[in-house]
Amino acid sequence: MFWSEAALSTRTSSTSGTLAPEGITVDASYGCEVRQYEYHGAWVIVAAGEYDMGSITPLREALNTAARQYPKVVLETSAVTFADSAFLNLLILTHRQTGRLRVVAPSAQVRRLFEISRLGSVLEIRQTIEEAAAS
Template identity: 75%
Template sequence: MSWNEAALSTCTSSTSGTLTLEETTVHAPYGPVVRQYEYRGAWVIAAAGDYDLGSITALRQALHTAARRYPKVVLDASAVTFADSTFLNLLILTHQMGTLRVVAPSAQVRRLCEITGVDRFLEMRQTIEEAAAS
């Protein structure tokens, strides 16, 4: 069974004050998790786990769909525990498609961006609120 076949998708909606939150979580019994929701006009994608050629599909689909639909995409990379050149390539392609902000990248993601020079053109922020406002 492929990762996509094993993936479970959960959608919830709630309204609290002026913020409407639509959240989608895609996860498999083993592997990375991708959560998505709208925050102040930006589409936020929170990625967690290891990302390589064999596990990037859900994140790739989420980022490409978001880049086509929203003027600003925010990637929360604080819980990414491993990322290889596949992940890095996805960041570059998403950046080229529109406005991408990377929030609180994990030490591993930050190091990958620094040694490849990608940190010079990707916009990194400390918080989701800061990324949505920029």
């Protein structure tokens, strides 16, 4: 289920079950969805859907902006259903720009890409947004 299909009054985080903060911005174009908000000094980006060369733009824009403005960038990927080399390339570039990209709750698809590419040994992988923001 995409965030746009959920009732706004229940804004729950997929990783912790807690209410997501107010002020969330959403981009639900290109068959994917990007939500973003600040959490304890970290900029959190929640990605959902399919990411390839044709749909990566909203996520790229969100990560580029976050990397320029925040020392901590957290990418929550539990709802990413497809990702390819465009997604991996974006994560590598963001990691280089921030010095430390935190990826939260990678979906099975994302975990598999990390295993194949060995990117999981480079990025900081966390189970919850709270844990990533605190690190």
